Amino acid sequence: MSENPTSSQVAEVAIIGAGPSGLTAATRLTKAGLKPVVFDLNAAPGGQVYRQVESPQADLRVTGIDYRLGQRVVEAFRRARVDYRPDSRVWWVQRVDAGFELGVLHEGRSAVWRARRLILCHGAMERPFPFPGWQLPGVMTAGAAQILLKQGGLLPEDAPILVGSGPLIYLLGWQYLQAGHPPTCILDLTPRLQWRLPLRQPGKAWHARGYLFKGLKMMLALKRAGVAIERDIEALEAIGDKVLEQIRYRQRGHWKQRPASLLLSHVGVMPETHLTRSLGLTHRWHAEQQSFLPVRDDTLSADENLWVVGDGAAIGGAVNAMREGTLSALEVIASYHGLTKKERHERDGLRRERARDLCARQLLDAMFLPSLNIDAMPEETIICRCEALTRGDLDQAISDGAEGPNQLKAFTRCGMGPCQGRQCSLNATLLLSRRLAQTPDQIGQWQIRPPVQTITLGELATSSMVENRVT
Ligand SMILES: Cc1cc2nc3c(=O)[nH]c(=O)nc-3n(C[C@H](O)[C@H](O)[C@H](O)COP(=O)(O)OP(=O)(O)OC[C@H]3O[C@@H](n4cnc5c(N)ncnc54)[C@H](O)[C@@H]3O)c2cc1C
Numbered sequence: 144m145s146e147n148p149t150s151s152q153v154a155e156v157a158i159i160g161a162g163p164s165g166l167t168a169a170t171r172l173t174k175a176g177l178k179p180v181v182f183d184l185n186a187a188p189g190g191q192v193y194r195q196v197e198s199p200q201a202d203l204r205v206t207g208i209d210y211r212l213g214q215r216v217v218e219a220f221r222r223a224r225v226d227y228r229p230d231s232r233v234w235w236v237q238r239v240d241a242g243f244e245l246g247v248l249h250e251g252r253s254a255v256w257r258a259r260r261l262i263l264c265h266g267a268m269e270r271p272f273p274f275p276g277w278q279l280p281g282v283m284t285a286g287a288a289q290i291l292l293k294q295g296g297l298l299p300e301d302a303p304i305l306v307g308s309g310p311l312i313y314l315l316g317w318q319y320l321q322a323g324h325p326p327t328c329i330l331d332l333t334p335r336l337q338w339r340l341p342l343r344q345p346g347k348a349w350h351a352r353g354y355l356f357k358g359l360k361m362m363l364a365l366k367r368a369g370v371a372i373e374r375d376i377e378a379l380e381a382i383g384d385k386v387l388e389q390i391r392y393r394q395r396g397h398w399k400q401r402p403a404s405l406l407l408s409h410v411g412v413m414p415e416t417h418l419t420r421s422l423g424l425t426h427r428w429h430a431e432q433q434s435f436l437p438v439r440d441d442t443l444s445a446d447e448n449l450w451v452v453g454d455g456a457a458i459g460g461a462v463n464a465m466r467e468g469t470l471s472a473l474e475v476i477a478s479y480h481g482l483t484k485k486e487r488h489e490r491d492g493l494r495r496e497r498a499r500d501l502c503a504r505q506l507l508d509a510m511f512l513p514s515l516n517i518d519a520m521p522e523e524t525i526i527c528r529c530e531a532l533t534r535g536d537l538d539q540a541i542s543d544g545a546e547g548p549n550q551l552k553a554f555t556r557c558g559m560g561p562c563q564g565r566q567c568s569l570n571a572t573l574l575l576s577r578r579l580a581q582t583p584d585q586i587g588q589w590q591i592r593p594p595v596q597t598i599t600l601g602e603l604a605t606s607s608m609v610e611n612r613v614t
Contacts, residue, residue, distance in 0.1 A: 154180035154226075156475055157245060157258035159233050159418065162190015163213070163461045164453030165264030166220040167468035168475075173223040175476045180256070182231040182247055184596070188217050191266055191286075191454075192461045194293040205321045206293065207314070209461070216465065235593030236261070236418055242448060246606065248598055253606035260448045260478070262471050263419065264464075267412040267454035270434070270513060271566045272307065273534075275380040275524050277408065281387025285315045285409035298324045299405050304390060306330040306379060307409040309511045310358060315407065317361040320368050327403075328371035330392055332410065335375055337510050344506055351503035354460075378519065381406055410513040414455050417563065419445065420591040428583040431508040432458055433515070434569065435588060442474045443467055450474060459504055466497045517573050526574070527567040529560020537571060541578045548572055548589035558589055561597060 156172060158165045161183035172179045189196040193213030203210050220227075228249065235246040242259040269286040276282065285305060291297040298319065303326050305312050316326050341348035341355060348355060366372060378393040381403075390403045413434035416426060424445045426435040436457045437445050445451045450471040453464035473490045476482060482490065522535035532555055540554040548571055551557055557571055558564030564571075568588055575586045594603075 151244070151255040151257045154178070154256060154258040156180070156260045156262065157182065157243065157256060158262045158264055159183075159236075159245075160190065160264035160266055160453070160455070161185065161188040161220075161227065161229070162264060162266050162453060162464060163192060163216060164266075164455075164464035164468035164471075165190070165262070166216050167465045168262050168264060168452065168472045169225045169227070169468075170216075170220050170223045171469045171472035172475060173225050175472070177476070177479070178226060179262075180226045180228060180258070182228050182233050182245070182256075184230065184232040186229050188220060188227065188229070189213055190464075191290075193217065194290065200296055201293075202296075202322075205318050207318070213461075232596045232598075233418070234596040234598045236422060236595075237593075238422060238446075238449075246593065248596070248602055251602055251605065253598065253602055255606070260475055261450070262468075262475070263445075263449070263451045263455055264453050264468060265415055265418055265455040267458060268415045268565060269409060270411050270413045270515075271570060272408050272410040272513075272515070273520060273524050273526055273570060274378075274408075275521055276382055276387070278525050278528055278531075279381050279383050279387045280385070281383065281404055282381045282406045282408065285311050285407040286412070288407045289315050289318070292318060292322070298322055301404045302327045303405040303407045304328055304330065304401075304403050305407050305409075306332065306376070306390075306392075307411075308333040308513055309409060309411040310354070310507070311409050311412070313358055313361045313365070315409075316365050316370060320365060320370070325365070325368050325370050326407075328373060329365065330376045330379070331372060331374045332376045332379075332514065333374070333511060334514055337512060338374075340506060340510050344509075347502055347506035350499055351506045354503060354507060379408075410515065411511055412454065412458055413569070414457060415565070416455075416588070417565070417591055417595040419451055419455070420588065421593060421595050422446070422449070424449075424451070426588070429457065431505065431512065433513055434458075435583070443471050444474065448478070458508075459501065463497060463500050463504070466493050466500070469493055470497070515570075515573070517570060518577060526570050527555075527557040527560065529562050529566070530556045530558075532557050532567075534574065537574055538578070541575060545575075546579070548575065548587060551575065552589050563591075563595065563597075564589060 156179040158179050158181045169179045169181045196213040232248040233245050243261045245256040269284050305326050375395050380391040382389040391400045419437040425438045429436045437451050439445045443450050452467035452471045470493050524534050545551040545554045572586050576583050
């Protein structure tokens with residue numbers, strides 16, 4: 144593809160993602176006279192948190208007043224008249240001598256884009272949370288249910304049960320309550336000791352007070368509305384013949400059972416690393432966030448002319464994502480012609496605010512540290528949903544000699560299905576780490592190859608790089 148560059152389109156700066164980080168990065172670059180191109184697989188700007196924020200149907204009573212901030216960010220982005228390409232899926236990215244090449248799928252056609260500088264603003268995904276029966280119809284993630292709510296105002300017919308740990312569980316419960324459809328109950332997996340951390344770390348709690356009060360307000364509203372909040376949940380099973388019928392859970396050593404038709408599960412979010420891994424960036428295990436994070440320097444750069452910002456780099460929340468987006472834009476501006484005194488002042492202020500906010504984040508990470516014990520999962524628990532591989536299957540392959548993620552993949556096909564390992568990669572690494580008594584960093588993750596997003600053979604055939612080869 145590099146031999147015939149004529150068919151590729153060229154951008155000064157390419158930005159992948161139009162969530163808070165991508166929007167602020169693009170707006171700031173444009174203000175400085177640069178011409179970034181923003182690709183996003185969604186049809187409208189806003190990312191995960193401000194999904195459908197421009198829609199007249201966006202109801203702030205349901206989504207929360209934080210959406211106002213999202214509206215302002217999107218309005219500023221629209222005013223800046225950025226070259227914005229919605230419905231554009233970046234399915235591969237690679238480094239070339241002069242910068243980066245991207246494969247972008249839009250309306251069924253794939254094009255090659257070249258950019259000297261690249262800002263990855265691709266966001267997070269929910270941490271996969273396997274338990275027996277999580278593959279049954281009637282069980283889905285809280286994040287997916289929230290997408291349906293934000294995207295189409297869809298509410299579940301039956302009151303759901305929410306289970307897991309992390310702010311999103313309470314936020315979604317509260318959003319359903321605001322929409323007049325409260326959940327039946329919330330089963331909280333957060334260990335009791337972790338709830339007490341704000342009392343033990345008052346300094347961090349002060350920095351995190353905004354988040355803590357918001358969470359407390361939601362919990363009180365749910366309690367007042369009669370939503371049962373059950374704590375100290377230690378294990379969970381979804382039961383049903385063809386669809387979810389019952390859930391079983393262990394609370395303080397006792398098993399309980401209750402009928403259920405919709406179970407929404409969630410144990411936090413983690414950076415989506417397919418793009419950063421396919422670029423060959425170094426990743427390190429972050430014990431507090433229980434995930435692999437791309438390594439960045441103080442300027443948020445992960446490699447020459449490459450910045451990774453927002454929740455795709457480390458979970459920091461929407462406001463942090465906006466700061467990082469602007470900071471990355473200032474670094475790009477600096478790489479062209481240095482910064483003016485005013486710009487340096489802006490950068491230093493943002494850096495200070497970011498450092499303060501990251502202090503609050505440390506407390507939230509510790510409070511919602513997921514207690515995922517892969518050993519405690521029954522061996523029939525499915526780990527790789529695409530290939531229907533259980534923990535027992537993976538254990539067997541490890542006993543047969545699989546010494547690392549790539550070998551485990553070769554032995555079992557784990558991670559080779561349509562989700563490309565998004566649902567099993569982390570748990571495969573954690574299982575190997577336990578069994579082989581090595582750290583997640585020593586085990587690593589399997590290699591990522593394009594396509595990093597699904598693409599059909601027909602769409603691939605439209606690619607300009609294929610046309611170049613044929614002619
Ligand atoms: C399911 C889910 C729900 C969440 N809900 C909330 C919430 O309600 N409130 C809250 O405060 N926080 C929420 N978060 C956390 C929230 O996502 C972040 O704090 C914030 O949105 C991070 O902003 P960002 O710019 O880093 O990424 P995002 O907002 O996630 O934006 C990333 C964008 O990149 C696009 N993208 C990713 N990969 C590609 C690709 N290959 N090609 C093209 N485009 C791509 C995505 O479509 C997305 O629009 C949620 C996270 C998840 C995973």
